[in-house]
Amino acid sequence: MTTGSSTLPRARLVVDLAAVRHNVATLRAAAAPAELMVVVKADGYGHGMVEVARAAREAGAHWLGVAVLEEALALRAAGDEGPLLCWLGTPGEELAPAVAADVELTAYTPDDVAAVVAAAQEVGRTARLQLKIDTGLGRGGATEADWPALVAAALQARQDGHVEVTGIWSHLACSDEPEHPANDAQEAAFRRALAVAEEAGLRPRWRHLANSAAALTRPTSRFDLVRCGLAAYGLSPVPQLQSSAELGLVPAMTATARLALVKRVPPGSGVSYGHTYVTDRETTLGVVPVGYAEGVLRSASGVAPLLAAGRRTTVAGRVCMDQLVVDLGDAPAAAGDEVVLFGPGLTGEPTAEEWARACGTISYEIVTRLGGRFTREHVDSTQEDPAR
Template structure:
């Protein structure tokens, strides 16, 4: 392969079990939005279910419908999606038994209209904006949304299965917004109960909240990035501090190794010029594959047991590393990031080099880099604790 992303599903299952051990009995929603943060949505959802998850969460209804089409049936898992736009596929969502988030009266109107058309109750969850200022219903509008949702329940059009919200600063321990959001969520939940709603679950806990805020775990937790073995923030410690292992490895074989003289410019703009005679290695990955151009001149790569640094600008399809006169053969593996077993960099090292976060590093790896899933049981054969080696795909 020109390059590959290797996804260790055994590590993912182990991460799910480690996170479940922190949930105080709360149900576990495996968040697999954005193609499972770049790891492969369906395979990662399957692995999480094998490790004991009972819910799967995605952003868009189209992701949720893809999961259903792939065989994650209502009997196997609840599937929730939360990012809707006017005219969305509400009817298809009802027919697929999705749990669908509602943040405003327009969404409630559309889902109830779809329920009338299908003759089936829609499962909805009301999202409260407790302070993030993104999606969700503002406190001032909450009572109206609750009362109209309850009226729709009485009419047999919907069942409100959940109340939920999302933290703004759970990755900053001690931030005053955390306690304020929890208090507001309790207040808004109380108003929903007073209005006659009896949801199955309340939930707020994303990855950092699962790791550090036991008071936020409620009935259901929604780990995202932690499930893939990355820490939500450096302030919360390394993945190993939480018993987690990075799931993704990005690597490519050197496409060319060549000698160049001193004073030789490298890549566009000649932002790197060789200090003396040396060897250059060509890595066939670039920003067209999701390698961040902002990491030009800084991104770390393990080649032949040694850390090297991107020399000059990262181009669309390739970049160069200065091998310091060494001449590993073409085909030698260049590892951009992985779990660190061989001393390779991690996704967080690339995040620092690019001035971003680990989430973006793994999520941005593009579709022309094939995902190779390893240590994967055949679908449906493994129990919650299984970790047996299996086929690659």
């Protein structure tokens, strides 16, 4: 083990909140006149939910979106008071605290409506409720066949004074493929659901269908509100069509680690488990103290790019639980030097999208998985425009 006087963490995630604000402003302009919801579920896609939420509000995001109740209540506990939608629950969860905190809840079924009504009665206030129609994703929401019953239940609850129905929404399955026929089919189904609700006497203020990809590529899907998650963090939701830079977005997260050990090895040296990498010359190896316990994909083995010792290289051999190895060649390096796994890509470092391509996945997974023994810090870059 090599020790030194540096106080830098062995591995850290640095999140630039100026980049988040820049991205939110960019998305607001792209979606206008529709309002913007920034989705901060899953700890802000790994970026820090509370900090990202504050930055998003500062940049003009009218809404925040979360998946589960504890996320919504954590935001309220942190002082957030703006419109906040929660959409994923299971039977028997305690809804009263969310109703008391003015969190907007989502109903998929008449039973969901009944549960919200019971919570509203418990706390003695009108609950704010949105209805979700499954237009073809096959996840949460009422099917078209069940939709009239959900609308009827919500109308009855409204008539009884227990709920205010504020929105109707759905979610697209193939928006990252703008030409996919499912997009037209789902938008048509959404419009049919809106017509059914309106005919029954329900036309809430907020109608929303578009996620990041649709918000940027499908104007007809924007309605009153768009829900942007990935794009708010600066990552392209349509990387096969346009990069983050081409969309005017700046990736907010940089993942780094400090070399734990540097050593010279002879040619023919096997590296990491299984010796899937063998040196073809005398070379310098560097041990990077992060692995799959930190969320680094094991599929990054041998393929994921890194910036180390001033040059691009790749993970050498298999990713281990706590560490990975890089072949530094003859570049000068010392224990304690920084290795960049990925970042915005503005100074030659790899990006999360490059990691996603190398690992056969999507950038969502790259950023949301990281944690473990990484530390996370939030900075606010002094650049007036982080895109410059």
